[in-house]
Amino acid sequence: MLIRRPADTIPSEITNYEVFRRRRQLIKGGAAAALGLAATGLFALTPEASAKLKFDQLKKSRFNAKESLTPYKDVTSYNNFYEFSTDKEGPAQLAEDFKSRPWSIEVAGEIKKPKVYDVDELIKRFPLEERIYRLRCVEAWSMVVPWVGFALGDFIKTLEPNSRAKYVEFETLHDPKRMPGQRRGLFGSVLDWPYREGLRIDEAIHPLTILAVGVYGEELPGQNGAPIRLVVPWKYGFKSIKSIVKINFVEQPPVNTWQVQAPHEYGFYANVNPKVSHPRWSQARERRIGEFFKRPTLMFNGYAEQVAHLYQGMDLSKNF
Template sequence: MPVNIRYTPALKEHQVTPEPVYRQRRQLLQGLGLGLGAAALSLPAGASVLSGLLGKEGNTGGGQPLTYERPEAYRPDLPRTDEGVATSYNNFYEFGTAKSDPARYAGEMKTRPWTLRIEGEVDRPQTLDVWSWMETQRLEERIYRHRCVEAWSMVIPWLGVPLAALLKAAGPTSRAKYVAFETLHNPAVMRGQSSPYLGGGIDFPYVEGLRIDEAMHPLTLLAVGMYGKTLPNQNGAPVRLVVPWKYGFKGIKSIVRIRLTEEQPPTTWNLLAAHEYGFYANVNPTVDHPRWSQASERFIGAGGLFGSERQPTLMFNGYGEEVASLYQGMDLRKFY
């Protein structure tokens, strides 16, 4: 008779050293001829070391230089996360649940050609060849804070265009109250979609949604690149959503369909665990995840090889002046 034993780990996921940083640290110590007892060694920031070691494994796909502008409004004085970390430590459950799985397995995904369909409550439905469309757009570099629900954050220079520009071109009707998004569904390549075990129990394809006013907000970006280049596969190539005042799972990757709707659309994590992941997913330090606090965060890629000290979580991820008016009069603990 099989016996199920429940194991409760001593550490929560957000307290564990990121796998790429752990691997890099071991390689560096071994190269210096040091044992594990050298863990207390004081080392410099090491961003170039991280980039050199992690970039080989992390930059799957992408890498084509892009021409872009740098609007002053989107260039905050924040230390950027090292590119090797940002492309090696991320969530993309279509390729597995471990943070290193996307960089390890996403290389098989073919992103050329890539079609994006805009439909639903619009006057002018459109089907775009993303790569041809990209060449006609004026791309902007926007340095945004990126906050994950597991209480870690990054600062990433995204390249893209305001989502509003694409939606306006399609002509939303008066009935368009929400915008729904859908990720590519290709279980033959996206290993997480081929198995509930590998994909964390998600019912694919991955879907997300915003209110129309959130989607049309100037901060909401349809990103096609990062760090001056096209997106790597593991970061959502060739086109993804970036909504900087919301938790990262709202930033749906590898989008193939955008549909404007009158009713609130379903969203993947809300369907999977509604008590943990609300539709809005605004960064709010007073609303804890049921399994850990959201009051503080750790900045991944800062403070050298051994991480940074925890810092207080900012309401709306620090973008309150720009977006708080969208939620005036709403109970942000109820509509989490």
């Protein structure tokens, strides 16, 4: 149950995903052979191996957390993605057949030329990097995830926002046919769909903020926000909106879904802050998935050096 690596492991020492994958297939193949099903077992391996798009030749990043990675299995099976299910294990099962192609993203608002982009066009346009980030959920658990993506700021630069572009607003796909969690349940809708998030423009262009298209060197699975999602590592996980279909540049502060849901519990900023409790639980500590003991939560999730200046002079207990 306890999976620990020394904290000084460098990223290149972590099991290569290809190797990991091949090992898993060997184990599966071995089990199949043991059952006398070698032929069918081998037959079944081929489609799985080619099912997901792989990213190679990733640019090295200067922002990698030097901590042991949360195993692929946990990253892709313990998810908060209410669009599919409010259970942690639900999204992985319900998003298994989620089709993330074709996928277009509408970019609109206070920019030079609003346009609809195809997701693969974006993936080809920007050099992809691996970013190993801590992810801290508002529910007081955390992971270390090797994302694949590019800086949102690099994309924003090409859009030439004007002076009225003070905030960026994001929207998740709203399609109850493909996202069963968006269907009305016994007690109505769980959240006010579509899911919305927002950032101040300076947060959006911060070099730590990325649009992720992959994890562990291959394309994002549905439950992790395929095909493209935001990752803002110094904020609680719910800010890192998944399966984005719209990016809008606006002058007024946007509303975010969780703030609408419970304004006294979730704010616009949602910066990781051990000193400001959620009204119903403490944020002082967190459980890293795979570890037994809780660990102290770090200010701005350990990214204070890079981002604290963005909030200088602000009362963070009011602007939570």
